[in-house]
Amino acid sequence: MSVSTPERKRVRHPLPPARWPTREEVARSRWFSPITLGTRLVAAERTWVPAMVPWRATDDGFVTEDVLAWYARFAEGEPGVLVVEATGIRDIPSGPLLRIGDDRFLPGLARLVDTVREKSHGRTRLFIQIIDFLTVRRRPEPEKYFARYLPITDALRVQLALWLDDKRWREAPEDEVRRFLREADRVTLETVLTDRELEALDYGYRERVWDLHLPWIRELPRVLPALFAEAARRAQAAGFDGVELHYAHAYTMASFLSRLNTRTDGYGASLDGRVRLPLEVLRAVRARVGPDYVVGIRYLGDEVVEGGSRVEDAVWFGVRFAEAGVDYLSVSKGGRFEDAKQPKVGEAVYPYTGESGSECMPTVFSDARGPFGRNVCLAAAIRRALRDAGHATPVVTSGGITTFEQAEAILERGEADCVAAARQSLADPDWFRKIRLGLGHLVRRCEFTNYCEGLDQRHKQVTCKLWDRKLDPTDPSVTLASDGRRRLLPPPWEPPAER
Numbered sequence: 001m002s003v004s005t006p007e008r009k010r011v012r013h014p015l016p017p018a019r020w021p022t023r024e025e026v027a028r029s030r031w032f033s034p035i036t037l038g039t040r041l042v043a044a045e046r047t048w049v050p051a052m053v054p055w056r057a058t059d060d061g062f063v064t065e066d067v068l069a070w071y072a073r074f075a076e077g078e079p080g081v082l083v084v085e086a087t088g089i090r091d092i093p094s095g096p097l098l099r100i101g102d103d104r105f106l107p108g109l110a111r112l113v114d115t116v117r118e119k120s121h122g123r124t125r126l127f128i129q130i131i132d133f134l135t136v137r138r139r140p141e142p143e144k145y146f147a148r149y150l151p152i153t154d155a156l157r158v159q160l161a162l163w164l165d166d167k168r169w170r171e172a173p174e175d176e177v178r179r180f181l182r183e184a185d186r187v188t189l190e191t192v193l194t195d196r197e198l199e200a201l202d203y204g205y206r207e208r209v210w211d212l213h214l215p216w217i218r219e220l221p222r223v224l225p226a227l228f229a230e231a232a233r234r235a236q237a238a239g240f241d242g243v244e245l246h247y248a249h250a251y252t253m254a255s256f257l258s259r260l261n262t263r264t265d266g267y268g269a270s271l272d273g274r275v276r277l278p279l280e281v282l283r284a285v286r287a288r289v290g291p292d293y294v295v296g297i298r299y300l301g302d303e304v305v306e307g308g309s310r311v312e313d314a315v316w317f318g319v320r321f322a323e324a325g326v327d328y329l330s331v332s333k334g335g336r337f338e339d340a341k342q343p344k345v346g347e348a349v350y351p352y353t354g355e356s357g358s359e360c361m362p363t364v365f366s367d368a369r370g371p372f373g374r375n376v377c378l379a380a381a382i383r384r385a386l387r388d389a390g391h392a393t394p395v396v397t398s399g400g401i402t403t404f405e406q407a408e409a410i411l412e413r414g415e416a417d418c419v420a421a422a423r424q425s426l427a428d429p430d431w432f433r434k435i436r437l438g439l440g441h442l443v444r445r446c447e448f449t450n451y452c453e454g455l456d457q458r459h460k461q462v463t464c465k466l467w468d469r470k471l472d473p474t475d476p477s478v479t480l481a482s483d484g485r486r487r488l489l490p491p492p493w494e495p496p497a498e499r
Contacts, residue, residue: 013370015447018403020440030411031404031419032436035080035394038294038327041241043125045080046411047432048420050330050398051129051244051298053085053097054462055455061088061099063108066461066488068115069479073490075119077429078436081418082116084128086246089231095459100130100231106238113239128238129298130231131246132224132253134207134217136337137200138348145201146182150193159192203342203349209255210262220252221267221277225284232285232295242294242327245281249335249360250351253278254300257317259309260338271313275320282324296328296396297321301378304334304356311381318382322391329386330396330420331379335360350457361423362400364448371448373406375399380415396420402446404435426452427464430493437495467491 026032032045056066074082088094091101099105109128116126140149152174160177161169169177181189190198199206211217232243247253255261256277261268267277278297285295299321301314318329339354352360362371379397386393397416401407407419424431427446434442444466451465460483467487473480479488 010365010367013364013366013372015364015445016372016403016406018440018443018445019405020435020443021404021438023436023438026404026436026438029404029408031407035417037081037125037242037296037394039292041125041294043080043418044123045432046418047080047407048396048398048418049074049077049079049082049425049429050396050420050422051083051085051246052422052426052462053456055096055459056461057096057098059093059096061094061097061101062105063098063112067098067108068112069489071112072115072119073429074425075116075124076493077425077432078120078123079425079432080123081125081127082120083244084112084126084240086129086131086251087231089130089132089227094133100128100234101227103234106234109234109238109240117239125241127242127244127294127296128235128240129244129246130228130235131251132227133251134209134255135205136207136348137205139202139204139343139345140200141345142201143182146178149200149205150178150181150197152177155194156192156197163188163191203340206337206349209252210260210268212263212265218265221265221280224252224277225281228281229284229288232293233288236289236293242296243285243289244296244298244330245278245285247278247297247299248332249300250337253281254303257299257309257313258303259313260303260305260307271316275317278317279320279324282321282326286325291325294327295325296330297326298330298332300333300335301331301375301382302333302359303336304359305336305338305354308336308338308356311378314378315382315385318393318395319385319389319391322386322389322393326393328394328396328418329382330398331375331382331416333359333375333378333399352453352457360399361450361453362448363450370400372400372402373410376410376415380413383414383416394418398422400448402448404440423448423450423452426462427466429490434493439495461486461488463487464490 034042034044035046036042054070056070087098087100089101157170161167235243257274261274266273302311303309334356335351336356337351339356340349340351341353343349362374376397379395383395394417396418398420401421402424410416410419424446428444431443452462455462461481463486467490481488
């Protein structure tokens with residue numbers, strides 16, 4: 001049995017104390033000062049709500065009233081920038097996630113833009129994050145896997161013949177092989193199945209960008225630039241102020257950037273090969289939307305998995321993105337499939353359950369470093385490299401941001417240009433407004449227990465447990481989540497009347 005080192009021991013950290021600023025201090029602050037993104041778009045503040053998936057779209061990707069209500073509540077806090085959830089660029093079924101892969105989605109997205117404009121009184125700049133992802137299937141029942149999903153190949157028959165020392169298995173009928181494997185012990189399965197076949201049994205089938213034996217994977221470099229460009233055109237047509245290209249976490253574009261990408265067709269292996277498609281997508285998007293439309297990139301400062309990319313890769317990529325004309329870089333960390341925990345049968349593997357997931361969304365249960373702002377150093381390293389190379393590209397940081405003083409200090413030290421807060425904004429969408437009004441003591445502070453992330457993992461409507469402190473389920477003015485036990489939206493807030 002291994003023993004954790006002192007550095008890895010998990011302890012519960014208290015929330016850092018908060019001294020909330022006066023209105024006058026806010027007016028002089030960096031966090032609440034304007035910033036230009038791209039050639040001409042000015043955000044009134046450097047406060048930022050990054051993309052979060054709330055599971056409120058229809059099953060075929062359309063905007064719903066619940067989606068509108070969700071973004072309306074964030075808009076009421078009037079952040080400088082609000083980024084709409086990861087939105088699929090393909091016109092394929094993807095569950096209750098927003099999609100932008102066809103013009104029929106435009107009316108709903110335009111309504112979303114109008115809603116945010118109205119509720120923020122025109123103060124909030126609205127971007128939409130656009131994403132591609134590869135096939136990930138649920139962990140199968142073993143009987144079903146061996147009966148239907150496992151390909152019975154000549155290579156598998158050879159392994160069976162060698163393991164069982166019986167040449168007859170080289171010619172065994174498919175049905176006989178399937179029946180045998182259904183009853184086989186674990187040692188036999190680990191011996192005769194390939195690593196990928198065993199993974200598909202234990203975790204569910206998952207495609208990689210380096211699966212060049214699959215024709216649709218080989219075609220990704222030809223297909224994706226146009227798909228991203230068309231999605232960006234639709235975002236522009238719907239009225240969004242910009243698009244954020246999702247190059248982070250466990251998804252297609254992040255995997256092209258990864259050190260794990262071993263493609264041999266010029267789109268993998270070396271730094272130049274790995275960044276080739278992300279740059280081609282960026283150029284295609286820019287050509288479609290023009291020079292003045294904001295195009296940002298969300299990507300990883302560190303993959304936090306064995307053999308994955310590290311901050312030195314991210315620094316190099318950041319300079320290349322800046323050279324290609326990206327308008328901002330938003331830096332995240334981890335959230336990969338490679339170290340995810342084994343899902344239950346019938347569930348899909350979730351990329352925020354392993355160590356890389358813990359680093360992506362650190363909780364109060366953390367190592368000695370603690371969870372608050374622990375990822376800022378990645379953004380700082382990227383920003384230093386950009387400035388040394390002569391680029392003024394704004395850098396956005398996030399991860400465990402919980403107080404005004406914390407965010408202000410990050411900006412004062414030059415570690416980032418904008419400071420984003422997802423979970424704290426979820427806990428209290430009005431917190432920017434409260435701070436601006438000198439009412440920071442009224443902020444409902446996130447406890448960083450990741451209650452919200454647990455709901456996301458189960459594909460439930462994402463809410464915050466803090467919203468339910470004074471919940472009366474019989475109150476007709478309260479909209480409940482589909483399980484009937486939680487508020488679907490944060491409680492409303494209005495400033496107290498001045499005496």
